[in-house]
Structures are given as structure tokens and as C-alpha cells.
Amino acid sequence: MKTLEMMKVEHMTDADIRLLKQIWPLIEKDKTIIVDAFYTHLYQFDEMKRLIIIIEQKVREQKIKGDLKYLLSIWVVGLFSGIYDDNYANGVRRTLEKYIKAGISMKVMLSALGYLRNLLIFYTSKEFTTTHSNGIMNATQAINKVIDLNLLITSEVYMANTHKIVFRSKF
Numbered sequence: 589m590k591t592l593e594m595m596k597v598e599h600m601t602d603a604d605i606r607l608l609k610q611i612w613p614l615i616e617k618d619k620t621i622i623v624d625a626f627y628t629h630l631y632q633f634d635e636m637k638r639l640i641i642i643i644e645q646k647v648r649e650q651k652i653k654g655d656l657k658y659l660l661s662i663w664v665v666g667l668f669s670g671i672y673d674d675n676y677a678n679g680v681r682r683t684l685e686k687y688i689k690a691g692i693s694m695k696v697m698l699s700a701l702g703y704l705r706n707l708l709i710f711y712t713s714k715e716f717t718t719t720h721s722n723g724i725m726n727a728t729q730a731i732n733k734v735i736d737l738n739l740l741i742t743s744e745v746y747m748a749n750t751h752k753i754v755f756r757s758k759f
Contacts, residue, residue, distance in 0.1 A: 598737050604730040605670050611712055611727055612668035618711045623661050625707055626700070643690045659683055660704075667708070667734050677741055684745040694746040701742065705735040 615622070631637045663683055666676060687697060708731050713724050 598733045598740070600672070600733045600737060603726075604733050605672065607726055607730045608668050608734055609670035611730070612670075614712055614715050615664065615668055615708060619661055619664055622664065622704075622707050622711055623657050626660065626704060627657060629703060630700075639691075639696070643692060659686060663738075664704075664708075667731075667738070672734070672737065680738060680741045681745050684742060685749075688746070688749050694742070697742055697746070698739065701735060701739055705731065708735070 627640070630640060663680070666679060669676065684697070709728050712727050712731060
């Protein structure tokens with residue numbers, strides 16, 4: 589599915605895009621805190637902690653640029669870029685391919701994006717001020733739409749990867 593079609597599915601408007609660009613400075617100043625909170629949350633669970641250690645080792649072994657925190661911070665920057673075209677979607681796809689190569693399952697990725705959504709909404713609502721009375725609600729809706737756009741891309745990439753594996757195993 590083309591990115592423009594995905595944006596239509598998510599009812600992403602020009603106003604949402606402008607608002608996401610407006611929110612970026614609030615997120616940017618807390619980007620490191622958000623990424624660290626994300627991984628601190630995951631490290632609470634022994635199973636996830638072991639998985640993250642294994643995945644980070646795979647990342648180093650496969651010479652994937654940067655560690656998982658680096659990949660997440662790049663992704664966060666893109667969420668608020670205001671540019672959601674096919675180049676954006678292809679960048680997300682390349683990042684997802686790195687996560688797949690590192691062994692992260694679709695279930696973990698979808699769960700992680702849900703938690704990232706909550707972090708972004710928390711940090712935005714904590715500091716977002718506007719003269720518009722519905723500013724926080726509009727900001728939350730815009731964040732939901734861009735995360736949902738990423739969830740569509742994520743599902744597409746993981747499904748395509750599953751089809752590749754099935755196809756290769758049959759022939």
C-alpha cells in the first residue's frame with residue numbers, strides 16, 4: 589500500500605502534520621529520556637531483558653549501524669518530521685528490516701510501538717500548551733495517527749517477511 593493511501597486510511601490531515609511538527613521540539617528535548625524510559629520498561633521483564641541482550645549481540649555481530657536505542661531515536665525523529673511520503677515509509681521499512689534481522693518478532697514490535705505511543709503522549713501532554721482549548725486532545729490524536737501509520741507499515745513489512753520465509757521453505 590502506498591504511503592498516501594495509508595495516510596487516508598488513518599485520516600491523517602495537513603493539520604495533523606503541522607501539529608506533529610509543532611510538537612517535535614517538546615519531544616526532541618526529552619528524546620533521550622523517552623528512549624531510556626522505553627528500554628527501562630522493557631528491562632523490567634527478565635524475558636525481555638534476555639531477549640534485548642541477545643538482540644543487541646546480533647546487532648553487533650551483523651554490523652547493523654547503531655544499537656537498538658539508536659534505531660529507536662532515529663525512528664522518533666521521523667515520527668515528527670512532517671514528511672510522510674514514500675521515502676519516509678521506505679526508511680521505516682529499512683529500520684524494520686534491521687529489527688527483523690536482529691530477531692525482533694512482530695508481537696514485540698507491535699507491543700513496543702504501543703508503549704512508545706503512551707510515552708510520546710505522556711511527554712507531550714505534560715508540556716504541550718496552546719491557545720486552542722483542545723490542544724492536548726488534538727496533539728494526542730495526531731500522535732495516534734502517526735503511530736497507527738507506522739503500525740500499518742510494520743504489519744506490511746512483517747507480513748511480507750513472513751511470506752518470504754514461507755515461499756523459500758516451500759521451494
